[in-house]
Each structure stands twice: as C-alpha cells, then as structure tokens.
Amino acid sequence: METRAPLKILFLCTGNSARSILGEFLLRDLGGGRFDTFSAGAAPTGQVHPLAVEVLAQDYGLETPEARSKSLTELEGVVFDLVFTVCDNARESCPLWPHGTRVVHWGFPDPAAAAGSLDLQRQAFRNVARELQRRLRLLCSRPLEDLEPEDLESWASSLSTPHRHQTTANLEQQS
Numbered sequence: 001m002e003t004r005a006p007l008k009i010l011f012l013c014t015g016n017s018a019r020s021i022l023g024e025f026l027l028r029d030l031g032g033g034r035f036d037t038f039s040a041g042a043a044p045t046g047q048v049h050p051l052a053v054e055v056l057a058q059d060y061g062l063e064t065p066e067a068r069s070k071s072l073t074e075l076e077g078v079v080f081d082l083v084f085t086v087c088d089n090a091r092e093s094c095p096l097w098p099h100g101t102r103v104v105h106w107g108f109p110d111p112a113a114a115a116g117s118l119d120l121q122r123q124a125f126r127n128v129a130r131e132l133q134r135r136l137r138l139l140c141s142r143p144l145e146d147l148e149p150e151d152l153e154s155w156a157s158s159l160s161t162p163h164r165h166q167t168t169a170n171l172e173q174q175s
Contacts, residue, residue, distance in 0.1 A: 004145045006036045007081040007152075016041025016069040017049045018112045019086040022129045025062050027136050034144060038080075040072040049112050055125045060133075082152060086132075102153035106135065106160050135159045 011023035020039035028037045048067045056062040083103045087110060108131065114124035138159050144152065 004034075006031075006034055007144065008036045008078065009038065010075065010078075010080045010083045011037070011039040012042065012072065012083055012085050013039070013087045014042050015045040015112065016071075017045040017047060018052045018110065018125065019108050019128055019132075021048050021052045021064070021067055021069075022056065022125075023084060023086055023132050023136070025056050025064055025067065026060065026129065026133050027139075029060065029062055030133070030136050030140050032140070034140070038075060038078070040070055040075055042072060044069040044071050049125075051111070051122055051125045055122070055129050059126060059129065082156060084156070102150070102156075104153055104156045104160075106132075106156075108132070 009027060011020035011027075013020035016039055020041065024037045024039035027035055031037070046069050048064070048069055053064055053067065056064050080101050083101055085103065085105045086108055088107050108128045109124070111121070111124035111128050114121045139156055142155060
C-alpha cells in the first residue's frame with residue numbers, strides 16, 4: 001500500500017496570535033505525522049498571545065518555541081490541501097485559493113478579546129483549545145488516506161454542526 005504524503009493544513013485567522021496558533025499546534029500533535037500544519041493571519045499582530053502558549057504548554061504538554069504570528073503572504077506558493085478559517089473576519093477576507101484548495105470555516109470567539117480577570121481570560125483560551133482539540137481528534141479518527149479532497153472538506157465541515165456533536169459523542173468516549 002502506497003503511503004500518502006502528509007496533508008498540508010493551514011489555520012487562518014485575522015491576527016494569528018491565538019486561535020490559529022492553537023489549531024496549528026494541536027493538529028501537529030494529534031496528527032501523528034499525517035499533517036504538515038501551518039498558521040497565518042490576514043492582518044497578523046506580530047506576536048503570539050502568551051495565554052495561547054501557556055494553555056498549549058500547561059494543558060497539552062506542547063512546547064511552542066517556533067510559534068510566531070506571521071502574514072499569509074509568507075506562505076504564498078504553498079499548496080494547501082485544506083484551509084481552516086477560525087474567525088469570522090478571516091472567513092470574510094479569505095483569499096481565493098489556487099489549485100482547488102478546500103476551505104472550511106470553524107468560527108470561534110476570539111479569546112484574546114476576553115475581558116475580566118486573568119483567570120477568565122485563561123478560561124476563554126482553554127474553551128477554544130478544548131473545542132479545537134475535540135474537532136481535530138474527530139478529524140484524525142478518519143483514515144484520511146482513503147479520502148478525496150472534497151470528502152475531507154465535507155467531513156471537516158460536518159464536525160462543527162450541532163447534529164454532528166451528538167453523533168460523534170460515542171466516538172469521543174471510545175478514544
């Protein structure tokens with residue numbers, strides 16, 4: 001059986017400081033080498049939010065020394081198999097992708113905009129990371145080697161719909 005090259009996955013957000021960084025590193029960890037993961041921003045802040053780094057380290061044991069907020073323009077020429085927009089602004093400003101790239105929108109509230117105490121802000125990051133991890137675990141549960149790009153897009157899109165949450169609960173309990 002021929003081994004498929006890792007799928008190139010991009011997490012796109014406006015600032016590339018929180019949600020897209022969380023997605024990039026969570027999938028890198030969960031994917032078992034099946035994915036080359038990237039993140040970028042349409043209007044990057046230039047820095048990764050410290051609470052994103054903290055949550056990845058404390059809650060998931062992930063070190064992220066190479067994490068940085070970068071512009072989508074740095075990735076020009078990279079052909080992605082799938083692009084996840086993880087904020088509504090990125091979805092609205094998402095460029096047209098060449099080579100039939102599939103785009104899936106997984107909108108999350110911006111944890112970097114959370115108000116209140118440091119504990120409340122930290123919880124906002126944890127909530128986004130937990131939901132991203134849940135969806136990414138389900139994504140990784142499929143034998144991606146057998147999926148065509150349009151099937152992968154459809155499967156990934158279905159992971160954010162309410163009816164899908166109920167039908168995948170048993171799968172989550174099994175893992």
